[in-house]
Amino acid sequence: MDIADLIARDRPRFRTATAFVESVLREAILSGALPGGTPLRQEELAAGFAVSRMPVREALRQLEAQALVDFTPHKGAVVTDISAQDAADNYAIRAALEPAALRLSVPHLTHEDFDRAEALIAEMDAEGDLARLGELNRRFHLTLYARAGRPRLLALVEQHLAAADRYLRFHFAALGRDHMAQDEHAALLAAARAGDAEGAARIAQAHVETAARNIEAFFARR
C-alpha cells in the first residue's frame, strides 16, 4: 500500500496531526514501504502530509524512542536498518516474552478465542498476499496472548511482533511461504485448547526459535 493511500484513508481517525503522522510512518516502516536506511527529510515529509515540519518532528521523536528511526544531531532521521544482529535481538526478546504471555493467558482463554484463532489459521491457508499474511499471523498469536491481563507486556509483544514482519519479508523471499509453519500454529492452538499452558509455552518458544534460525541462516548465506 502506498503512503498516499494511507494518508487519504486514515486522516480522520486522529485528533492531532502528530499522532497521525506517527502512525502512518510507523506502518510504512514496519510494512517495508520505507526500507531501512531511507533518510527521512522533515520538509519533504511535511509536504507529503500537508502539514508543517513540527508534527513531523514530534512524530520522528516518538519513532526514535521505538527504535524505528535513528537520529543524528543536525543530520536528521534515518529508518533503522535491519541487520542480522537486530533480527537476533528481536527474536531473543520474543522468545522470552511470548511464552510468558502465553502462560498467563491460556488459563483465561474462552471458546470464542479458540474459534477466532482457528478461523485465523484457516484464513492464513487461503491468503496469498504477504503483507496480509503477516497481519493474520500477528492476530493469531495476539489472540492467544490477549487474556494475559498485562497490557504493557502485550504492548511489548505486539511491538516486536510487528517489527518481526520486516524480517518475515526476507524469510518468505528466501524460503517460500510454506515456512509459515502452519502445523506449529495448529499444535499451539491444540495445547492452548487443552489448557496446557506449559506445553503451549514450549511450542511458542520453539516456534520463535526456529524462525530465528531461519533468518540467521538467510543472513549468513549472502
Next chain:
Amino acid sequence: MDIADLIARDRPRFRTATAFVESVLREAILSGALPGGTPLRQEELAAGFAVSRMPVREALRQLEAQALVDFTPHKGAVVTDISAQDAADNYAIRAALEPAALRLSVPHLTHEDFDRAEALIAEMDAEGDLARLGELNRRFHLTLYARAGRPRLLALVEQHLAAADRYLRFHFAALGRDHMAQDEHAALLAAARAGDAEGAARIAQAHVETAARNIEAFFARR
C-alpha cells in the same frame, strides 16, 4: 537530587537541548522526584530549563513512547502513575527477560565481571542511601547480563530495571531494606561463576517473582 542540580551538572554532556531535557525528565521521573500523576506544563518546564517550549515538547513525546508520561490532546502530559497493575506488568516482563539475558550472557562472563559483581554486592551491604542502593542493584544485575551480546534486549532490561526503582521505593518503605535479598544476589553470582546458566536463570526468575509478590502484597494492604 533536585532537578536544578541535574540541570547544572549535566547540560554540557548533551549536543541538543531536546536530548538534555529528555534525559533529565526521565531521571526525575524514574527517581521519584516527579511522582506519578504530576502534570507537566510545557511553559513551566521550558522556563525551568531556560529553553523554549519546543525541545520540551519533543522530549515529552519521547517519554510518551517510553510509557513514562501520558498525553491527552489539548490537555497535556502527566507523569504515568504507578498502579499495582503497572507493577505486575513490569515484574512479568522482567521475569521473562532477565533469565533470558542471563542464559545468553553467563557463558561469556569474565573474571573481571565476577569481581565487579562481587564488589557491587559488598557496596550494597555498606550503602545506606536508598537511591544509591537502587543504582547499585541495577548495576549488579546489568553486569551479569552484559555479555549477552543483544543490545536491544539489554536496553529493554535496563529500561524496566530503572522503572522498577519507582516500585522499589515502596518496597523498602514497606518492608525495610533487608528485603534487598542479598543472599539471593550471592547465590546468583555463585551460579554464574560456576557457569551454571540454567541455575542462574532460575534464581533470577525467582528473585524477580518474590519481589513482585512483595510489591503486590504491599499494594493489597492499603
Next chain:
DNA sequence: TCTAGCAAGATTGGATCCAATCGACAATCG
C-alpha cells in the same frame, strides 16, 4: 436555588521564522 450557557483565561497544537551545523566544492597555500 440550581442549572445551562457563555465568556475569558490558560494551555496546548501547529505554522512560520531565524540561528546553528553539516557537507560539498572550490580556491589558496605549502
Next chain:
DNA sequence: CGATTGTCGATTGGATCCAATCTTGCTAGA
C-alpha cells in the same frame, strides 16, 4: 600536486507567533 581552509547551499534545532481547545467561573433564566 595534495592538503587545508573558506564559502555556500541544504537541512535541522530552536524561538516566536497564531489558532484551536479546554477549563473555570460568572451570569441569566427557570
